[in-house]
Amino acid sequence: MRVEIWSDIACPWCYIGKARFEKGLAGFAHRDQVEVVHRSFELDPGRAKADIALVVDMLAQKYGRSREEVVAMEGTVAANAQAEGLGYRSEGRDHGSTFDIHRLLHLAKARGLQDELLTLAYRANFAEERSVYDDAVLVDLAVEAGLDETEARAVLADPSAYADDVRADEREASELGANAVPFFVLDRRYGISGGQPSEVFAQALEQAWKDREVTALTPLGDDAAACDAEGACEVPQPGAATA
Template sequence: MTKLRVDIWSDIACPWCYVGKARFDKAVQQLDGKVEVEVRHRSFELDPHREPGDVDAVVPMIAKKYGISPAQAQANEYKLGDLAKAEGLAYRTEGRDHGNTFDLHRLLHLASERGLEAEAWKAFYIANFADEASVFERERVIEVAVAAGLDKDEVVAVLDDPAAYREAVRADEAEAAALGATGVPFFVIDEKYGVSGAQPTELFAEILEKAWGEKKPALTTINGADDAEACGPDGCAIETPPQA
C-alpha cells in the first residue's frame, strides 16, 4: 500500500508552524510501524505584500499589527518560547526579525527538487527561531541553504533570478486559498482531512491512524458452499477413503 500523503502549508516566519510541525513529527514517531507517511511541504506567505529588504523587529511588528502594547507582544513571545521548549525546540524570545519570506520559499522549492526538502525546512526554521543572526540577510540565507546541503552556485542563481520557482510558490498559495486555508500551519491528510493550526500530538496521531485505516481496503468475505474444505488450527481434515 502506498504511503499516507500529508501536505503541510507553512511559512518560515510562523512560530505556530514551527511548533505544529514538531507536534506532527512526534505523532508520526508514535505511529512508527503502524502508519507510513510521506510529507510534502507547501508554501504560504504570512506577509506577502512586505517588500524584500523590509525587515522589522518581531515584537514591535506584532504590537503594531494586532494593536497591543509592546509588553503584551513580548509576553506572547515568552509564551511561544515556553511552548517551543515543551516540544524540544530552541526559541529565541528576544531580538528576532521579521521580513518577506518569498525568497526563502523559492529556495525551499529548489531543495524539494534536490531531495533536501525536510533538511532545508528544518534549517530555515532553526535559523529564524533559534539562531542569533537574522535569516532575512542574503549572506545568512545562502549560508543556511548550503548548510542544509544545497549547492551554493544554485542557491545564488535562484536568489538572483526573481522568476526562479516563483510560479511554484504561487501555485502552492493558490491551492491553499482554494482549500479555504486562511492561516498556517494547515495540514491536508491524504487529500481527505484538513487540520488547521498547531494541534496537539494526540490529535495528529488520531487523524493519521483514521486516515490510514480508511486507506487500507476493507476485506469482504464471500461465503460459498457450506461444505467447502478448509484447514484450521488443528490441521486439515482429510476424508478417509472407504475400504475396498
C-alpha cells in the same frame, strides 16, 4: 500516504506544529510509507524584500499593543516551543518577506532536501541569532542542508526562479479553504488546522490510513493555535490548554 503541510517560516505555530506532527508520526506504524511535502504560504505576501523589522516592534505597531504586552505574548509562545524541546528567542528576531525562503525551499524540494532546509531555517529564525531575511544567511543554510552553493545563489538572484511554484501552493491553499497555518492535509482526505498536540496527529494518521477510500476533505481535531492570513498568531490564554 501523503501529508502536505502548508506553513510559513515566520509562523511560530508552524515551527511548533512541525515538531508536534513529527512526534505523532514517529509512533505511527506505517511511518515509512508516509511522504511529507511542505508547501508555501506567506503570512505577509505583499511585504517588500527590503522591509525588515523586529518582530516585537512590528507586532506592537500592527495590533496596537504595548511592547511589554507583545513580549509577554511571545513569552507564552516560547513556553510552548520549549515544551517541545525547541529553542525560541522572544526578542531580537527579524520579520520580513518570506518569498525568497519559499523559492529556495522549492529548489530544496527538487533536490530531495526540503525538510532539511526547512528545519534549519526554522531553527535559525526562532532559536538562533541568524536572520533568515539575509541572502548570505540563506545561502549558508542551503549549503548546510546539502544544496549546491552556486545553485542556491542563482535562485536567490533570479526573482522568477520557483516563483510560480510558490504561487501555485498558495492558490491551492486558498482552494482548500486554508486561511491560517500550519495547515495539514492527509492524503487529500483530512485537514488539520493549527499546532495541534502530537496525539491529535497520531490519531489522524491512524484514521487516514484506515479510511483511504474517503475522497472529501474532512477537518480533524478542534481549533488550535495558528497564524492567520493577516499574520496574526494566536497565543493561548493562561490556564488554557496549549495546542
